[in-house]
Amino acid sequence: xxxxxxxxxxxxxASIFSACNHNFDHIPVHENTRWEFSPQMYHSEAYxxxxxxxxxxxxxxxxxxxxxxxxxxxxxxxxNTIKRGFTPYNVDKDSLNWAAANLKxxxxxxxxxxxxxxxxxxxxxxxxxxxxxxxxxxxxxxxKGIADLTQDRLKAASEGHFFHVISKGKGRxxxxxxxxxxxxxxxxxxxxxxxxxxxx
Amino acid sequence: MSFLKIRSCFSLLxxxxxxxxxxxxxxxxxxxxxxxxxxxxxxxxRGEELFKGNCTQCHAVHEKVVGPALTGITKRVPxxxxxxxxxxxxxxxxxxxxKYFVDLYNEYKIEMTAxxxxxxxxxxxxxxxxxxxxxxxxxSKADTGGDSGEVASSEPKKDYSELILVLTVxxxxxxxxxxxxxxxxxxxxxxxxxxxxxxxDKELVxxxxxxxxxxxxxxxxxxxxxxxxxxxxxxxxxxLMSIGIEQNYAPKQPIPFSHxxxxxxxxxxxxxxxxxxxKGKQANIPGVNICMNCHSVVKxxxxxxxxxxxxxxxxxxxxxxxxxxRVHNLPDLAYFNHAQHTVVGGIECKTCxxxxxxxxxxxxxxxxxxxxxxxxxRETVVNAKGNAYYDRLLQFHExxxxxxxxxxxxxxxxxxxxxY
Numbered sequence: 001x002x003x004x005x006x007x008x009x010x011x012x013x014a015s016i017f018s019a020c021n022h023n024f025d026h027i028p029v030h031e032n033t034r035w036e037f038s039p040q041m042y043h044s045e046a047y048x049x050x051x052x053x054x055x056x057x058x059x060x061x062x063x064x065x066x067x068x069x070x071x072x073x074x075x076x077x078x079x080n081t082i083k084r085g086f087t088p089y090n091v092d093k094d095s096l097n098w099a100a101a102n103l104k105x106x107x108x109x110x111x112x113x114x115x116x117x118x119x120x121x122x123x124x125x126x127x128x129x130x131x132x133x134x135x136x137x138x139x140x141x142x143x144k145g146i147a148d149l150t151q152d153r154l155k156a157a158s159e160g161h162f163f164h165v166i167s168k169g170k171g172r173x174x175x176x177x178x179x180x181x182x183x184x185x186x187x188x189x190x191x192x193x194x195x196x197x198x199x200x
Numbered sequence: 201m202s203f204l205k206i207r208s209c210f211s212l213l214x215x216x217x218x219x220x221x222x223x224x225x226x227x228x229x230x231x232x233x234x235x236x237x238x239x240x241x242x243x244x245x246r247g248e249e250l251f252k253g254n255c256t257q258c259h260a261v262h263e264k265v266v267g268p269a270l271t272g273i274t275k276r277v278p279x280x281x282x283x284x285x286x287x288x289x290x291x292x293x294x295x296x297x298x299k300y301f302v303d304l305y306n307e308y309k310i311e312m313t314a315x316x317x318x319x320x321x322x323x324x325x326x327x328x329x330x331x332x333x334x335x336x337x338x339x340s341k342a343d344t345g346g347d348s349g350e351v352a353s354s355e356p357k358k359d360y361s362e363l364i365l366v367l368t369v370x371x372x373x374x375x376x377x378x379x380x381x382x383x384x385x386x387x388x389x390x391x392x393x394x395x396x397x398x399x400x401d402k403e404l405v406x407x408x409x410x411x412x413x414x415x416x417x418x419x420x421x422x423x424x425x426x427x428x429x430x431x432x433x434x435x436x437x438x439x440l441m442s443i444g445i446e447q448n449y450a451p452k453q454p455i456p457f458s459h460x461x462x463x464x465x466x467x468x469x470x471x472x473x474x475x476x477x478x479k480g481k482q483a484n485i486p487g488v489n490i491c492m493n494c495h496s497v498v499k500x501x502x503x504x505x506x507x508x509x510x511x512x513x514x515x516x517x518x519x520x521x522x523x524x525x526r527v528h529n530l531p532d533l534a535y536f537n538h539a540q541h542t543v544v545g546g547i548e549c550k551t552c553x554x555x556x557x558x559x560x561x562x563x564x565x566x567x568x569x570x571x572x573x574x575x576x577x578r579e580t581v582v583n584a585k586g587n588a589y590y591d592r593l594l595q596f597h598e599x600x601x602x603x604x605x606x607x608x609x610x611x612x613x614x615x616x617x618x619x620y
Contacts (some may be wrong), residue, residue, distance in 0.1 A: 068519075143494060
């Protein structure tokens with residue numbers, strides 16, 4: 001009867017190891033979190049951005065919400081301060097003509113710069129203004145009132161014009177300053193001027 | 201077709217009275233009519249180009265956008281005044297205080313941009329184009345039906361393998377029943393003429409199935425216990441292994457937000473909202489101001505209607521943060537940096553997050569275990585092209601080892617890379 005023992009032992013081991021390389025597909029779609037292994041090591045005791053445990057009763061060990069501060073862990077910048085190495089762009093929204101006439105790009109136009117500009121344009125602009133700047137992006141169908149970047153009026157506009165509009169908004173477009181850094185705005189402006197407006 | 205012709209006649213009436221007289225009086229003369237229509241067609245075409253290039257930013261023909269809907273403009277304002285207004289809106293609004301335009305200004309709270317560059321003829325052709333556009337057909341029920349059909353078709357396709365399996369099982373059961381019926385019938389038939397059968401066959405016919413003997417047999421007990429313990433051990437093992445794994449976690453968010461709509465249908469790039477993903481450790485949950493870039497205007501969605509967007513705007517106006525529920529929770533004991541993977545590694549979002557652009561509710565796609573990280577670090581070739589940082593590493597690697605330089609070759613499996 002020894003052979004039965006051997007076979008069953010082999011099967012045991014095989015069954016155990018077959019579980020090793022598991023893909024966890026058996027876990028169903030669930031709305032609430034499941035068991036945690038060691039919560040103390042999973043949740044940061046220090047305040048972390050975009051992660052916050054607010055349930056003090058059920059998770060006393062992982063509770064890490066800043067008191068006050070509107071319930072957020074992310075802090076607002078202290079008033080009247082700027083981050084290191086940052087120059088704020090404080091031209092008034094209505095001073096578009098001044099900005100268009102006076103602002104100068106810090107970049108010299110190269111192919112690499114335009115390639116970077118294209119990536120940024122496709123990321124931040126094309127869903128409204130369209131891949132070719134013809135205001136035919138998918139969002140434009142719902143949003144309405146989107147500028148065709150290849151129209152004559154904008155072909156005559158300077159890079160500074162685009163920089164200012166991205167920074168401060170114009171018409172229905174709101175300021176994109178929180179998403180797009182100043183360098184990126186210049187790159188997009190160059191791409192629009194050098195590529196989109198010169199295709200025809 | 202006839203409708204179009206009537207429309208074009210209207211615009212002719214406005215701009216080229218001689219033509220219209222001509223075409224109305226000699227309505228039967230086909231040739232003349234055609235030539236008039238083609239001249240008009242050119243004008244409309246030019247008008248369309250100009251309209252799309254200059255006006256659509258703020259105007260639509262049948263819809264209020266930034267400015268008023270323009271259809272029927274010639275019935276409201278004489279042509280001369282339209283031209284004057286387009287050339288210099290401020291003149292009519294602030295200086296002459298024309299009642300019609302002052303009312304418009306008060307309604308829309310914005311003064312139109314002046315277009316002194318458009319000639320009188322340009323403006324006339326734009327108006328001709330506007331008047332030539334037929335009103336949109338009212339939304340029929342078929343349209344809305346189409347919409348819901350789209351939603352239905354977007355659901356995951358049904359897997360038919362399960363159905364096939366069930367059908368096979370049913371067929372097999374039916375076959376078994378038929379065979380049983382056969383056996384009983386034959387046995388009964390043979391029993392009736394038991395006398396004519398040989399001794400061996402008699403035994404076979406009268407044989408009884410003893411289930412107790414089978415259950416008590418050693419082979420049966422061993423087989424069942426082995427199978428049972430295998431299943432039990434595997435279930436325990438899998439259960440223990442999946443503690444702390446949150447694959448398929450799809451929490452309910454305070455405001456329902458469809459990634460399928462925004463990232464899939466509207467083709468908004470991930471980085472437009474998750475601004476940090478190419479810049480730093482966190483991919484960022486967008487602030488409400490980024491939502492408002494579009495939702496300052498778009499107030500009704502196709503999936504969740506008006507209530508969800510109204511709630512969003514309420515948060516914006518009260519300057520109240522939205523408490524989104526985080527889906528991907530990497531334990532604090534592991535360090536992960538988005539920019540390192542997206543910029544340096546050039547990895548796409550969907551490699552780890554799955555087809556977010558098809559998810560109505562976002563679900564954790566990967567299991568985010570250490571094994572999953574390690575596996576990728578073992579398999580992925582370092583994206584060293586055009587990155588001077590890797591030049592010397594690459595040189596060193598080529599002198600020591602064969603094959604591509606994988607992440608593990610440059611310390612991608614070191615504990616302290618992620619745990620410190």
